[in-house]
Amino acid sequence: MSDKELADLIFPNITKTIADYEAIYPKRDLEAGAKVTRFAPSPTGFVHIGNLLQALLDYYLAKNSNGIFYLRNEDTDTKREVDTAVDKIMEVLDYVGFQPDEYEYRGKIVGNYGPYVQSERKEIYHAFIKHLIEIGRAYPCFCTTEELDVMRKKQEAKKSRIGYYGGWAKCRDLTNEERAERIKNGEEYVIRFKSLGNYNRKVQFDDLVTGTIEFPENDLDHIIMKSSDFLPTYHFAHVVDDHLMHTTHVVRGQEWISSVPFHIELFSAFGFEQPKYIHNSLLLKQEDGVRRKISKRKDPEALMSYYIEKGYPKEAVIESLMTILNSNYEEWRDENPDKSYLEFEFDPHKVGTSGALYDLDKLDNISKNLISRMDKETVYNNLEEYTKVYDNEFHKIITKNPDYTKSVLNIEREQEKPRKDFACWSDVKEQIWYMFDELYQPQNFEWMKITELDEIKRILGKYMTEYFDESDDKDTWFDKIKEMSTELGYAANMKDYKKNPENYLGSVADISTVLRVAITSKSKTPDLYEIMRLLGKDRIISRIDIL
RNA sequence: GGCCCGUUGGUGAAGUGGUUGAACACACAUGCCUUUCACGCAUGCAUUCAUGGGUUCAAAUCCCGUACGGGUCACCA
Numbered sequence: 001m002s003d004k005e006l007a008d009l010i011f012p013n014i015t016k017t018i019a020d021y022e023a024i025y026p027k028r029d030l031e032a033g034a035k036v037t038r039f040a041p042s043p044t045g046f047v048h049i050g051n052l053l054q055a056l057l058d059y060y061l062a063k064n065s066n067g068i069f070y071l072r073n074e075d076t077d078t079k080r081e082v083d084t085a086v087d088k089i090m091e092v093l094d095y096v097g098f099q100p101d102e103y104e105y106r107g108k109i110v111g112n113y114g115p116y117v118q119s120e121r122k123e124i125y126h127a128f129i130k131h132l133i134e135i136g137r138a139y140p141c142f143c144t145t146e147e148l149d150v151m152r153k154k155q156e157a158k159k160s161r162i163g164y165y166g167g168w169a170k171c172r173d174l175t176n177e178e179r180a181e182r183i184k185n186g187e188e189y190v191i192r193f194k195s196l197g198n199y200n201r202k203v204q205f206d207d208l209v210t211g212t213i214e215f216p217e218n219d220l221d222h223i224i225m226k227s228s229d230f231l232p233t234y235h236f237a238h239v240v241d242d243h244l245m246h247t248t249h250v251v252r253g254q255e256w257i258s259s260v261p262f263h264i265e266l267f268s269a270f271g272f273e274q275p276k277y278i279h280n281s282l283l284l285k286q287e288d289g290v291r292r293k294i295s296k297r298k299d300p301e302a303l304m305s306y307y308i309e310k311g312y313p314k315e316a317v318i319e320s321l322m323t324i325l326n327s328n329y330e331e332w333r334d335e336n337p338d339k340s341y342l343e344f345e346f347d348p349h350k351v352g353t354s355g356a357l358y359d360l361d362k363l364d365n366i367s368k369n370l371i372s373r374m375d376k377e378t379v380y381n382n383l384e385e386y387t388k389v390y391d392n393e394f395h396k397i398i399t400k401n402p403d404y405t406k407s408v409l410n411i412e413r414e415q416e417k418p419r420k421d422f423a424c425w426s427d428v429k430e431q432i433w434y435m436f437d438e439l440y441q442p443q444n445f446e447w448m449k450i451t452e453l454d455e456i457k458r459i460l461g462k463y464m465t466e467y468f469d470e471s472d473d474k475d476t477w478f479d480k481i482k483e484m485s486t487e488l489g490y491a492a493n494m495k496d497y498k499k500n501p502e503n504y505l506g507s508v509a510d511i512s513t514v515l516r517v518a519i520t521s522k523s524k525t526p527d528l529y530e531i532m533r534l535l536g537k538d539r540i541i542s543r544i545d546i547l
Numbered sequence: 548g549g550c551c552c553g554u555u556g557g558u559g560a561a562g563u564g565g566u567u568g569a570a571c572a573c574a575c576a577u578g579c580c581u582u583u584c585a586c587g588c589a590u591g592c593a594u595u596c597a598u599g600g601g602u603u604c605a606a607a608u609c610c611c612g613u614a615c616g617g618g619u620c621a622c623c624a
Contacts, residue, residue: 042624077623145622161549162620190622215551226622234624258551258619281553281617320559323572327560330572350561359558362573372586417586448583481582494581512582524584 001176007133009180010140010191014126018270021124025113025244034067036248039093039100042074043085047092047304049358050253054280056321057251059098063342067248070102072241073117076231092304096314113245118237125232128240128270129191129225137196137269138224140179140189141171161199163220164192172221191225193236195265203261208249208278208348210257218261235259239266242275251278278348301360311386311425316367323366324358326350337373368420376410383409386425394429397438404534408435411530419526434520435534442546446523449510453547459488459514460544470537474529485511518544 028036037058041051062069071093075081090105102111104120115121132138141164143151148164155162172194183189197217204214224236232240242250257279267274300306307317322329322341332344371379380402387395398405409432412419421431433439450456467480482492485508491497497507516528519540525531532540 040624044624074624080623148621156548159548188622210552213551216549220620223622228622231622233622237624253624254552254618255624256619279552324559327572330559331561331570334572359573362559365573412586419585421585478582485582507582509582516583522584526583526585528582 001180003136003176004134006176006179007130009183010133011126011130014123014130016123016127018128018131021127021244025246028068028246030068031066033065034248035061035065036068036070036246037062037251038070038072038242038245038247039098040072040074040252041089042077042080043082043089044080045082045085045088047088049302049304049307052092052096052304052317053321053324054251054253055093055098056096056318057278057280057325058249060342060344060346061249061251062101064344064346068101069098070111070113070245071100071104071116072245073104074234074237076118076234076237078119078229078231088305092308095304095308096318118241119231121237121241122231124244125225125236125240126230129232129236132193132224132269133191135269137194138191139172139174139194140183141192141221141223142182142187142189143171144188165195165199165219165221169221188227190223190227192221193224193262193266193269195219195221197261197265203264205260205264205274205277207257207260208276209280209351211349213257213260215258215261218265220262222262224266235262235266239263239270239272243267243270243272247275249278250275251280254279254281278351280351301358307424309390309426311382311390311427312363312367312423313370313382313425316363316370316423319366319370320359320363323362364423367423371422372413372418372420375414376406379409379413380406383425383428390426391429394439397436407534408432411526411534421526434522434525435531437539440521440543442521442543445517445521447517448513448523449506450514456514456518457547459484459511460518460547462488463515464541464544468537468540470533477529477532481511481515482508518547 030036039051039055039058041047059069061067071089073086073089086105093100100110102113102116104110104114104116109115129138143164147170151164151168152162155168169192171192195218197219199216199219201217202214203217204212206212222235223233225232238250241247260277264274318341319329319333322344326344326346328347328350329341329344333341336343374382380398383405384395384399384402387398409428422428429439447456450459463481463484467484469476469480472480486492488511489505490511491504491507494507494509497504497509512528513523516525517523519528519535520531535543
């Protein structure tokens with residue numbers, strides 16, 4: 001029995017050939033140097049910050065070169081698949097703004113190289129497997145998991161290399177007649193690739209991050225199609241898909257690097273050109289002095305949902321990730337504050353080869369700087385959008401009078417050196433709640449130095465009756481506070497006070513603090529004059545009257 | 548255990564044989580400024596590049612060994 005006949009027996013309904021598919025998916029018409037990348041997550045229900053790092057790299061590579069960035073759903077593991085996973089992926093891509101040029105979502109296919117869901121590409125894989133069988137480079141294997149276990153134990157005992165290769169590959173030397181017979185008898189089987197490699201020889205390949213790496217050749221007859229659902233394994237799907245979709249650069253996690261020799265052999269068995277590889281390192285976490293993989297279960301910050309729910313601006317997340325990728329990015333950003341990150345000249349060799357720690361302090365810093373540079377409209381719009389989803393009560397309050405809210409958000413904002421109060425939108429409420437009567441609940445007055453109620457009332461009483469005037473500008477306003485300080489026995493000038501503290505009851509700082517706390521209940525706020533101006537006379541009086 | 552990759556400060560790191568007395572940023576500390584807090588400014592924070600040896604006039608940078616860390620060896624991706 002010929003290989004061709006065996007192939008027909010296994011895939012009787014597959015009529016298209018490799019050549020047919022080559023014609024259906026011709027080379028992409030792109031300008032020279034344009035990169036084609038893909039984000040290819042498996043739909044397990046979570047999007048990890050490490051996944052986003054890859055997506056960023058993919059997106060950047062494509063967009064920076066006028067290429068194509070597409071999304072491929074790697075759902076060949078039906079056991080692990082989660083229904084809502086694809087929604088989560090789309091949500092994250094939408095959040096960071098990495099709009100794929102080609103994708104498939106809710107039955108809609110965008111792009112000419114689909115389907116973009118692997119489970120829908122079964123026929124294609126089968127045609128390619130059929131071809132391999134026809135040329136004698138693949139065969140059915142009937143070994144059960146139990147038999148494989150026994151084999152591995154024997155290999156361990158003999159201290160041999162573990163795996164299905166050489167003399168251990170029992171099904172490799174079956175005749176086609178035997179194979180046909182066992183298939184007809186209904187035995188379960190997988191399809192294995194027939195390796196021609198030699199473990200004692202070396203293969204080299206260039207990884208854009210790590211550089212040249214040398215491995216022993218692959219000589220394992222890996223499984224390329226599973227028996228349970230006839231779906232291909234990752235390795236096979238990678239080769240077929242990235243070839244047909246004409247991916248030029250494959251960005252994936254370091255965990256794949258040791259299977260590259262196998263991928264090399266697969267590509268060459270088909271005579272296909274190989275894409276370039278970028279294997280990026282994992283994001284790590286430091287705990288008790290030990291570095292470990294960041295984990296979905298133990299580290300909330302591992303999941304993209306953490307950043308979305310806290311309301312970090314996407315730009316901040318992207319900036320922090322770019323910094324991890326190429327640390328000279330920060331300098332570039334300083335010099336080019338208004339350029340898009342897509343214009344940055346990225347150097348793959350600069351990507352760290354050992355796992356990086358994702359630093360939340362750094363993220364906060366980047367984000368604070370970023371938000372501090374936004375104008376009040378942008379801040380308001382972002383806050384409005386965020387609270388609409390994550391804090392409905394606050395949303396109602398801030399949208400009641402948008403202009404007022406914007407003014408509040410603008411305190412010490414649109415100026416040379418703006419304040420840096422917010423790292424994310426969920427920080428905002430904590431900083432400005434006292435500006436809204438609906439939220440003002442002065443349970444805890446944060447009195448500082450002056451705590452006796454009599455003295456507080458003396459100060460406030462004098463201020464309200466003799467010095468308060470809504471129409472004062474900032475300088476007069478503060479001059480009056482100084483004047484009052486002197487009158488009450490407090491130093492109007494900080495330097496004088498520091499020189500001879502014993503001459504005074506306290507300083508103008510203490511007086512200001514009393515006013516501040518009386519009006520906001522907080523000891524730490526931005527510019528008091530602005531706050532009072534926005535609150536207005538009536539509300540100031542009513543807040544002071546509570547005391 | 549085999550095979551790969553890595554190891555520069557609390558963090559990300561720059562650095563590819565001599566202009567490094569190891570950049571820059573974050574964090575931290577102190578001080579100044581200041582009506583509070585921030586902001587801003589200034590200063591400090593690795594006598595040393597995991598470690599032992601070798602090559603060289605010269606090494607964080609090249610070579611070898613050791614230790615440690617990570618990855619991988621599935622009908623998971």
